[in-house]
Amino acid sequence: MVSSDKKDPKKMRNGFTTGACATAVTKAALMALLTNEVQKKATIHLPIGQDATFTIESCTFEEGKVTCETIKDAGDDPDATHQARILSTVRFVETPGIHLDGGIGVGRVTKPGLPVEVGQAAINPVPRKMILSTVQQIIDEYGVKCGVEVIISVPDGEEIAKKTLNGRLGIIGGISILGTRGIVVPFSSSAYMASIVQAISVAKAAGCDHLVITTGGRSEKFAMAQYPHLPEEAFIEMGDFVGFTLKHCKKQSIPQVSLVGMMGKFSKVAQGVMMVHSKSAPINFEFLAKLAQISGASDEIVEQVLTANTASQVGDLMLEKGYTRFFDLLCKSCCYESLNHIKEGMTISTSIYSMKGELLGRAENIATIDQDDWNWR
Template structure:
């Protein structure tokens, strides 16, 4: 792709659902069948959405929109978003989730427990689209379905968020911006909200699902374990904004060692310095030039740990944990108490500073102080 080539935006599941509902309503109430329709987002922007096909259902009508992620496709790209509509006689409009749309089972999200996982903006867009075409005082039930949504949802954060049975119908603008790291970052914040909703003011931040498994295996409560991906600084700031008091940084030493160097976006394309950081710490504890050179020559941090073990320099890892905690606390201007635990690929703890042990014990981790 050249630097001048413009990336194509996509359409959110929420905008797809709104367009499908509008198409189904037009077919049912006005006998009109469109190849594309426009829906409006809360900012007033008109979004044009292709209609894939129509489905005849008993006592109603259905319409299908194919989810298009644009040039930043996610796991929902290509799924069918189906709206089925049928008349009712009570004058009210009911919008519900069907096959492949998840149900919220845990507090702390924008949608109440027991409700279909259709977020507020998509719900607003669906209601707004229906209001444009449904005759006054006319009642109907609209069901949003996503065939295959339950299987796809297993590859999302929904299981961690307590959304079962399918995907969420999402979107704040109706548009999916290509290459949006910001959207991914924001999708992680509800995990902090959920921890707060369950009464926690201290959480475990870990890079990914492997860290979640290691944490729960050690007795830490799953509801207090939050995936942060590579966005350490962003998630620390998110914790502060939500009233969290203490954070335990928990994960593989190869990822968390970067925090000890003051790196708060840990993707390898952004910053690395793993070897250099461990080499500098080893030198500060008395390692000679030969050991430092060997550390710098390693291609993995596992190999570095082997060298440190052979040279009886495992205190380097203790120092790394302490420095990671200190740098993280500085990053949020001391608004969090931070501890760090470094683990190997077996989920075994290689080093944990005292704040990590205190926070961990308070959360149920059985470790000595």
């Protein structure tokens, strides 16, 4: 991995997953145990088909076991686990087989719906397979007949986990050992999308039949106040991935979904844009102007909407002039476009809030598209 200019996404440094790090230190610890030699490097095969070499920061021999450590390098990705210490302690045991578990700083699963069973350490399937297959290959090569115990630990894992969604997902006591490819691509959306899928699965397993999907932490705070009767699992931060989240809700047969957000992103949803990143699509001010006109705005106000710089500016204008119907129509359009995107199959509500937490508009429990109502555009 070569350091580069972070301003150019094409030149950003890739990093390694916690799963790849855990595999590398496990290999190093097992090799040290077998050879009685300090290990300084460990090369492993990644799921993407490439080999990667890790620096082993420490290799500690204790009675009957070895602990090796590496420092996780997430490259240029703003990963919560960047620079985390990843350790593996390996020892031989009488019980045949490979016994993998999590130690200090590795979370434990307490809720169903995740790819790891309740009660187990939060070591996801691909990293688990990587560790087990690496150990199996080595013990086959060396003719080891006894069992092998592997304990993965992350000394600062419990503190790092506070910056993740683990608590919401029911993963208690530390971070998860993750990664399907072995590498971390800077600013990749795959990890966030995977967390959305997991959150929906956990909510489904917890018996939630009404999910509230929000665009961020602030809108989630407003949503929790709006729906105080719903459990914590029912609230999911979808970020910019509106369409993706809705489709996975439908895939999990969630019957009722409420969208909660603010003017900027929901102005795009109302237009049918289901990936609402700032660079995904521009705000259609002609659309908002038409909506303002239907809401009773004067020609002068409609012209101000057309020449506005941001959707939030439009929202402030409509609120100042008292055109509350504008927000309700915008919410209804969000519901219709969402239903259109997933080909119906669930009941959708939408609420739009101001930055200060004022409920601007809402549309409740829409399950079908009224074509006459929808075709005003």
